[in-house]
């Protein structure tokens with residue numbers, strides 16, 4: 236599908252403390268809050284860590300993480316996941332299963348720099364708590380993640396997901412899920428100009444720069460989908476870390 240690149244309307248929510256462990260004095264990174272409506276929001280911190288720190292983490296993760304490229308099920312068909320992945324979780328959590336795939340859960344202790352990164356993320360997001368991590372590695376522009384929501388039950392109804400980008404810059408799209416009311420009949424009744432306006436508000440794009448942090452909050456997983464589309468001319472590698480909170484007893488939520 237075609238998605239227009241939109242200027243993201245942002246509110247600048249004050250200064251954030253950049254958690255770069257090496258560089259506390261340059262710690263003034265602006266954070267942008269995009270209110271998506273109905274209790275969903277995205278916070279974007281373009282310079283979450285310094286350039287050099289981000290490359291140090293990239294190099295470590297690129298060489299030390301036990302990357303795999305699993306076969307998953309999409310619409311009933313088996314296919315190779317279009318990116319490398321690895322899963323890290325605190326002990327005793329319920330098993331993660333997505334697209335018919337159950338990743339092995341590595342420990343934070345297997346990769347001490349991950350604990351340093353987790354600490355930096357917690358520090359930048361007061362009140363947040365993450366006990367699991369999905370790492371993604373995009374080896375060039377053919378690697379991507381299609382439209383999806385991270386709405387698995389074990390994340391609860393309003394998960395906070397913090398996503399760190401390292402290496403090659405890629406685009407991140409968000410689009411609103413179709414509403415449950417009859418969209419077609421509403422469209423017929425509205426003037427075209429109004430329809431276009433509403434559609435713009437239902438799509439957002441972010442450029443995920445080296446060292447940036449994007450946070451999805453509230454009902455973003457229930458009401459919105461996100462993707463990192465193919466960019467076939469891109470050759471360089473991007474590493475992404477998405478920190479999440481897995482509930483001990485997801486059954487208790489329902």
Ligand SMILES: O=C(O)CCC(=O)C(=O)O
Nearest residue numbers: 369371380398463475477
């Ligand atoms: O690579 C990204 O920025 C997004 C990854 C993602 O959406 C996921 O792992 O669920």
Ligand SMILES: [Fe+2]
Nearest residue numbers: 383384385461
């Ligand atoms: Fe996702």
